[in-house]
Amino acid sequence: xxxxxxxxxxxxxxxxxxxxxxxxxxxxxxxxxxxxxxxxxxxxxxxxxxxxxxxxxxxxxxxxxxxxxxxxxxxxxxxxxxxxxxxxxxxxxxxxxxxxxxxxxxxxxxxxxxxxxxxxxxxxxxxxxxxxxxxxxxxxxxxxxxxxxxxxxxxxxxxxxxxxxxxxxxxxxxxxxxxxxxxxxxxxxx
Amino acid sequence: xxxxxxxxxxxxxxxxxxxxxxxxxxxxxxxxxxxxxxxxxxxxxxxxxxxxxxxxxxxxxxxxxxxxxxxxxxxxxxxxxxxxxxxxxxxxxxxxxxxxxxxxxxxxxxxxxxxxxxxxxxxxxxxxxxxxxxxxxxxxxxxxxxxxxxxxxxxxxxxxxxxxxxxxxxxxxxxxxxxxxxxxxxxxxxxxxxxxxxxxxxxxxxxxxxxxxxxxxxxxxxxxxxxxxxxxxxxxxxxxxxxxxxxxxxxxxxxxxxxxxxxxxxxxxxxxxxxxxxxxxxxxxxxxxxxxxxxxxxxxxxxxxxxxxxxxxxxxxxxxxxxxxxxxxxxxxxxxxxxxxxxxxxxxxxxxxxxxxxxxxxxxxxxxxxxxxxxxxxxxxxxxxxxxxxxxxxxxxxxxxxxxxxxxxxxxxxxxxxxxxxxxxxxxxxxxxxxxxxxxxxxxxxxxxxxxxxxxxxxxxxxxxxxxxxxxxxxxxxxxxxxxxxxxxxxxxxxxxxxxxxxxxxxxxxxxxxxxxxxxxxxxxxxxxxxxxxxxxxxxxxxxxxxxxxxxxxxxxxxxxxxxxxxxxxxxxxxxxxxxxxxxxxxxxx
Ligand SMILES: Cc1ncc(C[n+]2csc(CCOP(=O)(O)OP(=O)(O)O)c2C)c(N)n1
Numbered sequence: 147x148x149x150x151x152x153x154x155x156x157x158x159x160x161x162x163x164x165x166x167x168x169x170x171x172x173x174x175x176x177x178x179x180x181x182x183x184x185x186x187x188x189x190x191x192x193x194x195x196x197x198x199x200x201x202x203x204x205x206x207x208x209x210x211x212x213x214x215x216x217x218x219x220x221x222x223x224x225x226x227x228x229x230x231x232x233x234x235x236x237x238x239x240x241x242x243x244x245x246x247x248x249x250x251x252x253x254x255x256x257x258x259x260x261x262x263x264x265x266x267x268x269x270x271x272x273x274x275x276x277x278x279x280x281x282x283x284x285x286x287x288x289x290x291x292x293x294x295x296x297x298x299x300x301x302x303x304x305x306x307x308x309x310x311x312x313x314x315x316x317x318x319x320x321x322x323x324x325x326x327x328x329x330x331x332x333x334x335x336x
Numbered sequence: 337x338x339x340x341x342x343x344x345x346x347x348x349x350x351x352x353x354x355x356x357x358x359x360x361x362x363x364x365x366x367x368x369x370x371x372x373x374x375x376x377x378x379x380x381x382x383x384x385x386x387x388x389x390x391x392x393x394x395x396x397x398x399x400x401x402x403x404x405x406x407x408x409x410x411x412x413x414x415x416x417x418x419x420x421x422x423x424x425x426x427x428x429x430x431x432x433x434x435x436x437x438x439x440x441x442x443x444x445x446x447x448x449x450x451x452x453x454x455x456x457x458x459x460x461x462x463x464x465x466x467x468x469x470x471x472x473x474x475x476x477x478x479x480x481x482x483x484x485x486x487x488x489x490x491x492x493x494x495x496x497x498x499x500x501x502x503x504x505x506x507x508x509x510x511x512x513x514x515x516x517x518x519x520x521x522x523x524x525x526x527x528x529x530x531x532x533x534x535x536x537x538x539x540x541x542x543x544x545x546x547x548x549x550x551x552x553x554x555x556x557x558x559x560x561x562x563x564x565x566x567x568x569x570x571x572x573x574x575x576x577x578x579x580x581x582x583x584x585x586x587x588x589x590x591x592x593x594x595x596x597x598x599x600x601x602x603x604x605x606x607x608x609x610x611x612x613x614x615x616x617x618x619x620x621x622x623x624x625x626x627x628x629x630x631x632x633x634x635x636x637x638x639x640x641x642x643x644x645x646x647x648x649x650x651x652x653x654x655x656x657x658x659x660x661x662x663x664x665x666x667x668x669x670x671x672x673x674x675x676x677x678x679x680x681x682x683x684x685x686x687x688x689x690x691x692x693x694x695x696x697x698x699x700x701x702x703x704x705x706x707x708x709x710x711x712x713x714x715x716x717x718x719x720x721x722x723x724x725x726x727x728x729x730x731x732x733x734x735x736x737x738x739x740x741x742x743x744x745x746x747x748x749x750x751x752x753x754x755x756x757x758x759x760x761x762x763x764x765x766x767x768x769x770x771x772x773x774x775x776x777x778x779x780x781x782x783x784x785x786x787x788x789x790x791x792x793x794x795x796x797x798x799x800x801x802x803x804x805x806x807x808x809x810x811x812x813x814x815x816x817x818x819x820x821x822x823x824x825x826x827x828x829x830x831x832x833x834x835x836x837x838x839x840x841x842x843x844x845x846x847x848x849x850x851x852x853x854x855x856x857x858x859x860x861x862x863x864x865x866x867x868x869x870x871x872x873x874x875x876x877x878x879x880x881x882x883x884x885x886x887x888x889x890x891x892x893x894x895x896x897x898x899x900x901x902x903x904x905x906x907x908x909x910x911x912x913x914x915x916x917x918x919x920x921x922x923x924x925x926x
Contacts, residue, residue, distance in 0.1 A: 167340075171340060180502070213668035252884060270669050
């Protein structure tokens, strides 16, 4: 298959949908066929969420199959681990370093796994990014999604100017400056 | 111009281009964004109705009046709207009428996995099924044409992965469709036996013509390729199958009812092995079998949940299909053992007013008949305070059933919980039953001023309409009093002690009672909390874990109990339950 498949994963409410929208739009304006599959509804209430993004010459299925993902872009570490199995053999993980313990962990029924970074590295090339801190430094902890998008952008073959243009058009006007800063910081991480 | 649209946005765009004038709907995942997007067009009158039956009746009325009209709902909503559905098939329409229904294979956000295609067959209404956003738009427009040409309502069947996937759509102009003349015609619009019998015959004739249309229409098309394998598929399943065996021959169906008999037979003749690939029930497969054709379907492919291209490819391999034509390139990385990874079920948000209610219900150890909404999450640990959840409205009526089966003593330990939107949707009729038939149930209406679960839609008791304009605000207290409940009280679910006392008093009462637990949803923009986050004084905290029993995502327990200040909404419920006063507002413990 010649197209690219990306999973954007995180915890409901973390803003994964904005990232997939930006990514999809960048691919579209680069002349590709694009499909994005989002999660709305129940899981948005703090559950594990996954958005599928696929682009290439012609894309039929909006879902990235298990073993088909080129990238897993994770907004939370445990979610990176949960979805890492979707990667191709030579896939890449880009993950936020943040931990958000799910309720079964808080209640002591299950343990938040230790050494997630090491586990991920055994699965695939892993970039662990302190996206929370970088976002805060840029002026808003909420910009985590755009920081991570910046890291991914460096790996993909789209024009950087196109990314900035789409971000400017997509995020709320008041937050453009912060988001562009966050994107550039992310772009420079690796 | 091409845009990347959700399937749901594409349906809205299609309705706009088709010149639709009236849209009525009740929210429900995965259908909600259709109506939300229609509401952005000033040319279309759009409303949230109290339930799907009302929504469809509004659309039927508008269609009879000569306008193109649409009603939108999720699959279970069509059960509620089934009554007008069946008879609108008899009356036919005047202006075009389209019913959009979104199924949820895999039950991402639903209580069952029912298959709406059967409604088309049962009510003799044609069903179109798109497989991407462009088709979602095109089929919506086509549905209106079919509706007017054949004088029939048309069902547009969506599904989660079509509704919630974005793909490219060519944007067009709104066509100028005039309001048709309205003329009184009781033979057509008054369905009593004499007239309905005549219409019944017309319906049978109409179905024959629609079948002919299905044979010839472009929306059912054959793609011949490798003829050793032929696949019949529609909607999302077509995409998965196309990905799994790009080189196979396909009969791609866009109209799934009535099915094209001749087209299917001729396709079957041309291919060596015939497969039907579909999600949910064996709707197409059963039909193909009635034609006496040799076909492989659900004996091979999974009967439940969503399909995927990987599953289809491996199943076809199992069935001996030549590996060369299959896309089997899913060679995973070294996958982690997913069973060892803690689950992350959805949970009530930090600051959610429902949490206070469930804390009290758990403490009192009551039997709780539940209902559908965010508050259904109160069934999960640690709150674990719900015994039943069937369908919208069932909490109230089934509490009454519990009482009639097990007696009044049992009712003294039972409450029904129901959300505000759900109460208006179909809880009110249950309450009327309780009062009328000498029940003594206690009903707690969780009034958070919004339809939370589906993403914060207005409803008749919020005081706003779908466009955010001020509207009449239904008075819940007066409504309950008017149906005959004498004990109606309003309580704040965050005043835990007072709330507990209220519940104890009302369950003891030998008559029906309603407690309206009133506090707005923490996510509502108009009430967003400016309260400072709370924090834990680790020196006085005795780690008793009572705060953890609230199941608040902001409270964590890693060696010490702490509160994540970015998540905490400052509601203070945890401080109320802490026996050592170790949880205090941020500005005090800094
Ligand atoms: C017949 C039917 N229509 C729609 C839905 C989708 N749905 C589930 S819960 C709900 C309403 C939730 O609102 P509310 O009762 O106010 O509770 P909240 O989520 O705000 O707590 C809706 C529309 C459904 N499950 N069944």
